[in-house]
Amino acid sequence: MDTTQRTDQQRSADRRRRELLEAADRVVLRDGPQASMNAIAAEAGITKPILYRHFGDKGGLYAALATRHTDALLASLRAALDAPAERRERVEATLDTYLAAIEARPQVYRFLMHPAEGGQTADQGFEAGKHSIPLLRRMGEELAQVIEERVDLGPNSQQLARVWGHGIVGMMHAAGDWWLGERPCSRAELVRSLADLLWGRLAAAGDKAGGPGF
Amino acid sequence: MDTTQRTDQQRSADRRRRELLEAADRVVLRDGPQASMNAIAAEAGITKPILYRHFGDKGGLYAALATRHTDALLASLRAALDAPAERRERVEATLDTYLAAIEARPQVYRFLMHPAEGGQTADQGFEAGKHSIPLLRRMGEELAQVIEERVDLGPNSQQLARVWGHGIVGMMHAAGDWWLGERPCSRAELVRSLADLLWGRLAAAGDKAGGPGF
DNA sequence: ACCTGCATGTTACTAGCGGTAACACTAGCT
DNA sequence: AGCTAGTGTTACCGCTAGTAACATGCAGGT
Structure with a gap:
């Protein structure tokens, strides 16, 4: 043999x-x-x-490399997400975990968010929408699953959870990206502000004086 | 002369x-x-x-090209954002405007979201965070301005508005990207789900039966 | 011993990219 | 005329991703 x-x-x-x-x-x-x-x-x-x-090819190498880091990051996120704590606390822990990761290794982060983008050949497929960053997609799906498992959303819960999963991940990503570039506040403040947003503070706030119609 | x-x-x-x-x-x-x-x-x-x-150079051409489309999209977004209507209605109109745009011209959308990415030379600078997509940044700042003008957020309102601006834009972008690829629901449903998320439905929803700790 | 098969490694190449230097031509001003 | 300025060209550089062809070292079978 x-x-x-x-x-x-x-x-x-x-x-x-x-x-x-x-x-x-x-x-x-x-x-x-x-x-x-x-x-x-x-x-x-x-x-x-x-x-x-x-x-x-280059895509293969990059995919293998990305899978590694993505798996590692997803594992920490899952830990924060699955902790036995109040929802708000878990959300803040998850946001903080993600932000701490991109803060600690910005190069890796940049790599994960801009993988393919080769130059000349390959890249076929296209198909508008297929191009999304794999890490974001995976995080979105992961979060969607946790939401659906643990939050009572009534009928159509699966679809709603998926929209929210991808939406929240995108929020986290964009805010983190901007924050990493400008550093306008501490990480803790950013986490708190984002959690506030998710907790409906935008809807709850009043109109500003001297508003529309004047 | x-x-x-x-x-x-x-x-x-x-x-x-x-x-x-x-x-x-x-x-x-x-x-x-x-x-x-x-x-x-x-x-x-x-x-x-x-x-x-x-x-x-290529970046210059792409920047000029992107500015064109970005300006056009931002103009429609501003119209939806500044309409004399209830806040929820304005938010939904803005989301819908954005999603309709990327739905109508996915190639342009893809181009705007992946501009630089050249190959060999230039691209210096780097600096982790500088790479963000210009359109997203501009939309984030725009939204932040509108939020700060029209919503009463108490002290530190400017910073909070900026975090929210970028966060909401990111949410819209990621959800839209995912939606464009999978088409799991109608545009109206997506808009409604995202607005619900911003309106604090995640915080308001109850835990699901058989939750944690068991 | 010898040959076969296979994985590892090399050099040398292609085709295409972004970007540039050097040169030709046309128009209007002095 | 001569000078300047803009438009256009060909031919090139250095770089990239990717490949073909050739060399080497190490198993096992005869």
């Missing part, structure tokens, strides 16, 4: 793959999403064709 | 510029954000260097 042999080979291939991914990680951490295949290969101490044998 | 002469030249240059922009528009509409400078030049019936003389 050649099973043992094959297992050995597979193992060594997997190890190599992980090594390559770690090298790629280092380069992305240093150069951002513009990291070229040449640079990654050099960092790994090899040349391009090997990368292509392992990952197919 | 050379004023008339200069005016003539400027006029003709401006006309040429507009023609080139329209050609670029056609190409982007056809090829998406991957449209190459060569393709745009060919569509305009000229060659690359002329494009570069007019717009500096």
Whole structure:
């Protein structure tokens, strides 16, 4: 039988793959999403064709890399989301977890949010809407699931939960992106403001004096 | 005086510029954000260097192109935002305006949301956060201004309004992007769900039976 | 010993990209 | 005439993603 042999080979291939991914990680951490295949290969101490044998094309490598970080981030988010606490507290913890992550490793964050975007070839498919950032989609679906599991939304709850999941994730993302660039306030303040928004403070607030109609 | 002469030249240059922009528009509409400078030049019936003389570099052309569409979209959004109606109604009208726009011209939408992303040179700066999509930022700031003008938020209103502006825009964007890809419901339903979210229905809803702690 | 198969690695190449230098032509002003 | 300014070209650079062809080292079978 050649099973043992094959297992050995597979193992060594997997190890190599992980090594390559770690090298790629280092380069992305240093150069951002513009990291070229040449640079990654050099960092790994090899040349391009090997990368292509392992990952197919740049998209494949980037997908593998993104999956890693995405999984890690999703795990922390799930922990915050599933904690045995009041809803408001859980929401704030989740927001804070996400913001802390992007604050700690902005390069990785930037990479995850702008993955494909190659240059010339491939990229087919298109189809308007297919382009969305995978991490955002996954977070949206994850959040939708938690909402549907734990919040009583009456009929049509599944669809409502999904809209909210993606909507809230988008809110978190956009606000975080803006905050990371301008740093207009502390993280805690941002978390509080966003939670306030989700808690309906916009609807509850009164009109300002000297309003419309004058 | 050379004023008339200069005016003539400027006029003709401006006309040429507009023609080139329209050609670029056609190409982007056809090829998406991957449209190459060569393709745009060919569509305009000229060659690359002329494009570069007019717009500096690819970023310049794309910025000019994006400004056009962004201005148009922002104008409609402002109209919906400033209408003399109840707040909820205005919010729903704004959401619907945005969603209708991205539904009608998904290619343009995709282009606006993924502008830069060149390939090799330039792109310096980086600085984590600088990369955000201009359209989103502008919409966020616009909304923040309207919120601050018309809603009474007590002290620190400016900062709160900005957080909310960017957050709400992000929510709209992410939900719209997901919706455009999966089409899980009608536009009206989506608008209603998002408005419900902003109106605090998440906070108001009860826990689901069989909740945590068991 | 020898040959076969397979994974790993290389060099050298293609095609296309963004961007630029150098040159040709036309128009109007002095 | 001559000078300047704008429009246009061809031909090139350096870079990218991706590939073909060739070399090497290590299993196992005969």
